[in-house]
Amino acid sequence: MLSRIPISTGITAQRISKLITFYKNESKVASSLSQAGPKPVMLLLPWLGSRPQAVAKYCEIYFRTGLDVLVVESEVTQFLWPRRGLDHGAKVLELLQTDMFNSRPLLVHGFSIGGYTFAQIMVHVTRNVQQHQSLTNRIRGQIFDSLVVGSVEHMASGVGRSMFPRFEGLVQKVSLLYFSLFKKYTVDYYSRAIDVFWNIPVRAPALFFYCDNDPLSDCEEVERVTRHWEKLTMRWKESVHAGHLKQHPQDYLMALDSFLQSISVIPLKAKI
Template sequence: MDILQVCVVAHLQGSSHFKLLPAAIPYWPCIREWHGLSLSWRIWTWSISLPLEVTDFLWPRWGLENTERLLDLLHTDRFVSRPLLVHAFSIGCYTFSQMLVHVSQNPEKYEAFPGRIKGHVYDSAVVGSVEKMAKGLGITVFPHCEKLVTKASLLYFSAFKRQTVDHFNRGIEVFKSTPVRAPVLFFFCENDPLSDHLAVEEVLDLWRKRGMDVTGKSWEDSTHAGHLRRHPQEYQLVLDNFLYSLKLSALQSRM
């Protein structure tokens, strides 16, 4: 039985449908498509890719609907017995927290889900203040009208606080108190316009104090959700070591 990787990637354009892809550990079809890189690994598995739109982040209820569909898919007969490996990028990290919101709201239905996750990787998690997120949206999504987008985003978040900011805060709190106790790897950088690296480090310290196996790889200068392209050798080495520490090949051999 193959390990199933859940890849949560943010796209500005593209299909909102799930994709089931044959992969070499585990999500690289997503990465090759996203970064144009060719990578190969020695452990073969399957990958479910959940492409996201910015609107899933700006209107969290839509994101909640998508993540509930994904959770239900993972609990179908085809996948319910498979161990999972999560790799989330950018706002995909927040989207995974929405999956955990569903788990917290429906503990009986999704009771086994946290234990099925054998490892989770977060690349450029969007963590920090609303002001930083608004400014980051302007820089990364609409760089030619950054100031206008930043002001418009702050007005939007203020006008729809209950539908946006309150959801963000709830997702972040559930993420911090995650029921997933599997080893975790974080990739982040100090100059990320969408993520506060100090806030990320606080999450890592919190999880270490809870006894979780936490690995963090940071750079002073890198690109939001672009660490693999900026630092390919370091990225691959850290990720390779993390994946092998999970002993996924041994897990597969017992199935």
């Protein structure tokens, strides 16, 4: 559980629900950032099966820039039965519009199927864009790492590799059978989520991390889906799904730093 994330000096954790934890940054860097106006919040959406130590590395990156971090985890049942995923997305959307967050700029960093969680939030937004316009206007930047887009086979493989790596092949076959039997309640929902990326209601700039050899993410499909986005990309010939920071730390951090500074989220002196 993410409650086991080691807390840095100046950081306090507030457990909002089983899957949602808010990390408030009261460090010196955060104090100076607050003087410029409402402090941005990073909405961090980890991959399925992520370990606290791995998520902590990304939290630390944003803590160093002075940002608060809202970590929203996902469960495999929310992917296998998307109605639950939509309910989860609705709860996150409601939270982001409470007094705790409704005046603050937002950033999004989604990993792997965490991008799908963000899409589920956006599905609710697209049902009444005008009602949620204040939220979409507050999103200053979007970062997607190893976005799972492509065929249903990609999604089934993602479940197997993320949650049951020793039985990946078997899990993929069972998942595909499941998707076939319950298409109306699964695949049709996935299609709506992918459609969100084709017609994203958020116009904020985006940064995409992906690679050519990722079995869970079709890199060509990522480029097709995001062709009309205002975006920066970091594409490697070889890397690891949701493991680009570990494989290519210098490239990753340089791209992230440049992106955050390009959208004026962090001051020039606050390099990550």
